Amino acid sequence: MVFSSYIFLFCFLPLALLGYYLLPGSTTPHGKRNFFLLCISYVFYGWSNPWFILLMLTATAINYFCGKVIATASVESTRKTALVVSIVASLSMLGFFKYFMFFQSNVSLVMGLFGAGPVHWLNIVLPVGISFFVFQGLTYTIDIYRRESPPARNFFDFAAFVSLFPHLVAGPILRYNTIESQFRDRTHTLEKFASGILLFILGFAKKIILANTAGQVASAVFAAEGPGVMDAWFGAAAYAFQIYFDFSAYSDMAIGLGRMFGFEIIKNFNAPYLSDSITDFWRRWHISLSTFLRDYLYIPLGGNQKGSRRTYVNLAIVMLLGGLWHGANWTFIVWGAYHGALLAFERWRGKHSVYERFPRPFRIAITFVLVLFSWVLFRADTISEAGRYFAAMFGLMDPQPGSALLAGEIYTQGRLALMLVCGLLAVQPLQAYDWAKEVTWGKVAMVLPLFGLALATMFVEAFNPFLYFQF
Amino acid sequence: MSKKHILHGFLVAAFLVLLFGVGLSQPILDIVQGERPQVLEVFSAPPTEKNLRAYEKEMEDTSTIVQTVRPYMQYAHFLGLKDLGKDVLAGRDGWYFYKPDVQFLIEPWSGQEQVLAAIRAFHDTLAAQGIQLLVVPAPGKPSIYPEKFSARVQPGHGAVSRHSREMLARLVEAGVDCVDLFTLFEQNSATTSLYLKQDTHWSPEGMRLAAQEVAADLQRRGWVTKGAVKYMFKPVTIERHGDVLRMARSPQILAAIPPESTTCKQVVREDTGQPYEDSADSDVLVLGDSFLRIYERDEPHAAGFTAHLAQQLGMPLTTIINDGGASTLVRQELSRKPQLLQNKKVVVWEFVERDLRFGTEGWQVVPL
Amino acid sequence: MGRALNWRTLRVALLCLGIGVFASCSKGPASDVDDKVTTLGDTEVTAQLEEIKGEFADQTNYDYAFVMKYKVLKVHRGKLDTDTIYVGHYNPLTPRATVADERVKDVGGTLKKFRVGDIHRMALAAPMDDFFMGGIINRYFDEYKGPVYWAHWTNPGVKP
Numbered sequence: 001m002v003f004s005s006y007i008f009l010f011c012f013l014p015l016a017l018l019g020y021y022l023l024p025g026s027t028t029p030h031g032k033r034n035f036f037l038l039c040i041s042y043v044f045y046g047w048s049n050p051w052f053i054l055l056m057l058t059a060t061a062i063n064y065f066c067g068k069v070i071a072t073a074s075v076e077s078t079r080k081t082a083l084v085v086s087i088v089a090s091l092s093m094l095g096f097f098k099y100f101m102f103f104q105s106n107v108s109l110v111m112g113l114f115g116a117g118p119v120h121w122l123n124i125v126l127p128v129g130i131s132f133f134v135f136q137g138l139t140y141t142i143d144i145y146r147r148e149s150p151p152a153r154n155f156f157d158f159a160a161f162v163s164l165f166p167h168l169v170a171g172p173i174l175r176y177n178t179i180e181s182q183f184r185d186r187t188h189t190l191e192k193f194a195s196g197i198l199l200f201i202l203g204f205a206k207k208i209i210l211a212n213t214a215g216q217v218a219s220a221v222f223a224a225e226g227p228g229v230m231d232a233w234f235g236a237a238a239y240a241f242q243i244y245f246d247f248s249a250y251s252d253m254a255i256g257l258g259r260m261f262g263f264e265i266i267k268n269f270n271a272p273y274l275s276d277s278i279t280d281f282w283r284r285w286h287i288s289l290s291t292f293l294r295d296y297l298y299i300p301l302g303g304n305q306k307g308s309r310r311t312y313v314n315l316a317i318v319m320l321l322g323g324l325w326h327g328a329n330w331t332f333i334v335w336g337a338y339h340g341a342l343l344a345f346e347r348w349r350g351k352h353s354v355y356e357r358f359p360r361p362f363r364i365a366i367t368f369v370l371v372l373f374s375w376v377l378f379r380a381d382t383i384s385e386a387g388r389y390f391a392a393m394f395g396l397m398d399p400q401p402g403s404a405l406l407a408g409e410i411y412t413q414g415r416l417a418l419m420l421v422c423g424l425l426a427v428q429p430l431q432a433y434d435w436a437k438e439v440t441w442g443k444v445a446m447v448l449p450l451f452g453l454a455l456a457t458m459f460v461e462a463f464n465p466f467l468y469f470q471f
Numbered sequence: 472m473s474k475k476h477i478l479h480g481f482l483v484a485a486f487l488v489l490l491f492g493v494g495l496s497q498p499i500l501d502i503v504q505g506e507r508p509q510v511l512e513v514f515s516a517p518p519t520e521k522n523l524r525a526y527e528k529e530m531e532d533t534s535t536i537v538q539t540v541r542p543y544m545q546y547a548h549f550l551g552l553k554d555l556g557k558d559v560l561a562g563r564d565g566w567y568f569y570k571p572d573v574q575f576l577i578e579p580w581s582g583q584e585q586v587l588a589a590i591r592a593f594h595d596t597l598a599a600q601g602i603q604l605l606v607v608p609a610p611g612k613p614s615i616y617p618e619k620f621s622a623r624v625q626p627g628h629g630a631v632s633r634h635s636r637e638m639l640a641r642l643v644e645a646g647v648d649c650v651d652l653f654t655l656f657e658q659n660s661a662t663t664s665l666y667l668k669q670d671t672h673w674s675p676e677g678m679r680l681a682a683q684e685v686a687a688d689l690q691r692r693g694w695v696t697k698g699a700v701k702y703m704f705k706p707v708t709i710e711r712h713g714d715v716l717r718m719a720r721s722p723q724i725l726a727a728i729p730p731e732s733t734t735c736k737q738v739v740r741e742d743t744g745q746p747y748e749d750s751a752d753s754d755v756l757v758l759g760d761s762f763l764r765i766y767e768r769d770e771p772h773a774a775g776f777t778a779h780l781a782q783q784l785g786m787p788l789t790t791i792i793n794d795g796g797a798s799t800l801v802r803q804e805l806s807r808k809p810q811l812l813q814n815k816k817v818v819v820w821e822f823v824e825r826d827l828r829f830g831t832e833g834w835q836v837v838p839l
Numbered sequence: 840m841g842r843a844l845n846w847r848t849l850r851v852a853l854l855c856l857g858i859g860v861f862a863s864c865s866k867g868p869a870s871d872v873d874d875k876v877t878t879l880g881d882t883e884v885t886a887q888l889e890e891i892k893g894e895f896a897d898q899t900n901y902d903y904a905f906v907m908k909y910k911v912l913k914v915h916r917g918k919l920d921t922d923t924i925y926v927g928h929y930n931p932l933t934p935r936a937t938v939a940d941e942r943v944k945d946v947g948g949t950l951k952k953f954r955v956g957d958i959h960r961m962a963l964a965a966p967m968d969d970f971f972m973g974g975i976i977n978r979y980f981d982e983y984k985g986p987v988y989w990a991h992w993t994n995p996g997v998k999p
Contacts, residue, residue, distance in 0.1 A: 006531035010494035011510065017487070049520045194479035197486045225579040401633045402576035405613060408621030409560055409573060414552025439475075444482050451489070456544040459537045462557035516954060529952065558900060569900075718900055795901040796974035803980050807968055831896060831903070832976060 001047040034160045041163035052127040063137040071151040086141035094134045102328030129169030140176040149177035166257035172268040172288035186262040196259025198436035201447040203252025205454040211245035213418040214238045226400030232392035241422040273426040276363035277353035278342040312344040335377040546723035555719040566619040567715040569671040572611035575825040589834035606649045607821040612666045635824040669713025672765045686783030698786030701741040707771035738778035746773035750787035759821030760797035797822035798830025802837040871960040879991035880964035882917030892978035903974035905931045913999040948993035960996035963988040
């Protein structure tokens with residue numbers, strides 16, 4: 001189920017709020033409410049495919065029981081074994097469901113080189129959000145192992161943490177030690193609820209009005225056989241706006257929904273297109289992922305404590321795996337490698353970009369262009385398609401006869417205006433997360449009509465995908 | 472109660488009223504209309520992925536609020552953004568285009584082999600029965616008037632319909648006889664308006680030009696000798712909004728744009744004064760899509776492609792017309808009605824170029 | 840932080856509202872018989888929708904008929920030699936009550952949507968091509984060469 005859908009807004013969310021706040025008190029603080037959240041989160045998740053519930057339940061049960069063993073065992077080897085079981089089971093699940101088809105297609109490719117036919121062992125459907133809930137489950141056992149947080153009070157609280165519907169399928173990635181206390185004790189106030197509404201509406205409007213419009217432009221250009229140079233750059237910029245306003249909107253809505261149910265979820269974006277270096281970009285983009293990778297992968301690999309060469313290797317490994325986490329495709333691997341190489345290069349220069357002496361607007365512009373190249377890899381279905389697109393961007397490809405028509409589709413007055421709005425909003429520093437902290441009459445007067453406009457726009461839009469659902 | 476509480480309470484109340492209001496209004500309306508609330512339909516089928524998607528789509532599509540708001544919002548989008556919904560693209564100077572027509576010209580397409588196989592199989596089957604096949608791909612509007620869609624296209628532009636031209640060349644190479652309307656239309660597009668501004672289809676002039684060319688081609692090849700039936704023309708002016716505008720599904724948009732006025736030539740038999748009618752006994756069977764339907768089965772009737780082709784050939788024709796289904800469905804219908812092929816010498820097969828890629832049910836080989 | 844929410848009264852009110860809404864939903868099934876289903880076409884059956892092959896074409900810009908497979912449970916009128924029939928329904932994504940249009944006038948019914956396993960009471964006629972001059976999506980084309988029925992009228996049915 002996606003947040004920007006009729007069924008979510010007018011059926012699921014009202015019933016979820018109604019049920020949650022109608023629940024009578026409980027002897028365990030929030031026990032009944034956590035259980036209720038667990039139930040509706042499973043409905044939310046199962047809505048995409050009911051069979052996926054079993055997978056999430058299995059992953060949850062394994063991590064819960066491993067966590068229990070880690071928390072109660074006095075022998076270190078037992079604790080370590082339980083942790084290894086948790087990690088291996090979780091990553092095996094992720095590996096099988098997310099990467100088996102990729103593995104199979106690559107085996108077919110190699111077999112093809114030797115004249116053999118393609119192999120079709122299995123046909124695996126990728127469960128929605130598996131990358132998110134597997135990572136979240138892992139933070140639980142690792143945090144307990146590190147003695148950074150206590151185990152969950154009971155299975156239901158833990159299952160509710162893993163499945164908590166606001167952030168379940170597209171993040172932010174919650175780390176158990178940052179939110180476990182909220183499952184024991186959280187407050188529900190009108191102020192928090194109202195602030196959640198502000199943030200939810202902003203995210204919803206960003207998604208419907210900006211991300212979808214930019215997405216239509218990007219889709220048209222990326223689908224074109226031979227876009228012209230200007231069209232290709234415009235299309236890449238449109239995709240950069242789409243992915244930012246889409247993903248950050250999802251995070252805003254997730255955080256807003258969390259507040260409506262009493263939770264405080266961490267900020268996930270901080271004006272990433274204002275970054276003046278790639279290092280800076282990764283401090284501002286998908287913060288919950290980059291901090292996860294830092295704390296659960298980069299630092300355990302040795303971080304920057306084992307010499308400069310090892311630091312670069314660690315960065316490269318982290319970004320490669322970060323790329324692979326996004327999707328089972330060579331394009332994501334190359335995307336990760338590209339960012340890893342840029343980060344390692346900046347690390348080699350003492351976390352400074354090669355253009356650090358330029359005025360800040362230039363630094364921001366150059367960083368944006370570097371990120372833009374990576375989005376081409378991210379958006380393309382194959383490496384060769386990405387290569388074709390880069391060729392179009394640099395005028396190395398003959399435009400196709402029909403490509404002149406593309407201009408008529410993408411440079412309409414409305415789309416140009418909305419792309420300009422996207423550009424302006426992307427480079428202003430105030431973030432929805434911070435803006436929505438305090439509710440004022442002025443903000444209310446702004447967001448309520450905005451909500452109406454976004455809802456009405458949703459009713460006429462046929463193009464309404466959520467990009468991060470595929471991860 | 473503090474001012475802050477009033478503010479927070481107001482926002483929360485407004486948000487909840489909107490959510491619950493829209494959410495509850497539909498079941499209440501359903502009950503008032505004496506129907507079981509649609510929201511309960513979720514319990515009436517197993518919760519499979521397919522059923523849940525269908526339920527979700529239906530909830531939105533049939534929601535009274537969505538249906539009420541949608542046309543107005545589409546109109547607002549049209550006014551503010553020149554956006555007419557998923558199927559329509561606004562061009563220049565009051566021209567509107569059907570999106571798949573444009574997509575076909577811009578995007579890559581790799582279905583050539585399937586099309587070739589289907590057409591060749593049909594050609595060979597007919598040839599085995601001694602029947603000639605003449606294939607007539609109809610150019611889409613943006614192929615002929617790309618400058619009406621994009622300002623970037625300069626006057627005197629080259630051909631933009633690469634896929635269709637390549638397909639034509641491959642068909643000819645494979646021994647299939649074709650009529651090249653692309654070149655003909657491009658040569659005449661500056662002097663005559665060959666397409667309707669608000670519609671996907673050709674204008675009466677474009678249609679007549681095509682019919683003349685097909686008739687001349689059939690006679691040039693010696694496949695058809697001119698018959699003895701005399702027809703005359705009766706001018707009829709029709710006024711209507713084109714199908715592209717109607718695809719926006721907003722009465723407000725239709726009210727804001729005046730309908731297009733067109734003068735058609737209705738084909739009338741000289742001997743009876745009756746409008747043209749098909750005949751199952753004809754030597755010529757014409758298969759095609761809505762390019763054949765317009766003016767013929769729609770108003771003013773008997774003024775479309777087949778009537779004008781019949782006038783040119785001096786004989787009534789047999790037809791199978793199927794909107795959007797000229798790729799496969801017309802041949803399936805022919806397969807179900809084999810009697811239509813009896814005594815036939817020629818089959819003329821028209822399909823719009825975009826259906827090379829988007830034809831309903833693709834391009835299947837259909838045994839006759 | 841603000842004052843904690845206390846919605847006890849609201850709880851009771853909303854619960855009553857919910858019960859009221861659901862209680863009022865318990866309507867009995869409508870009759871499957873009307874004067875159209877008993878008179879249109881030359882055959883009238885109660886049949887179970889056995890298969891919808893593939894997805895309906897979501898072509899809102901074209902009108903078409905879609906052929907579905909039925910298991911006949913009872914023949915009310917006319918004669919059938921087989922208990923499996925193939926029936927073409929006009930614009931299947933549209934509720935039958937509103938499906939008739941300028942070109943295809945003699946279709947309708949009270950059925951809202953087509954779902955495999957449901958029982959329908961239908962007024963039929965064959966062959967379909969004699970009654971419908973338009974696009975027929977027949978995915979049984981290769982495997983079944985017998986008559987395809989045209990559904991004039993379709994109501995939700997009850998098991999005989």
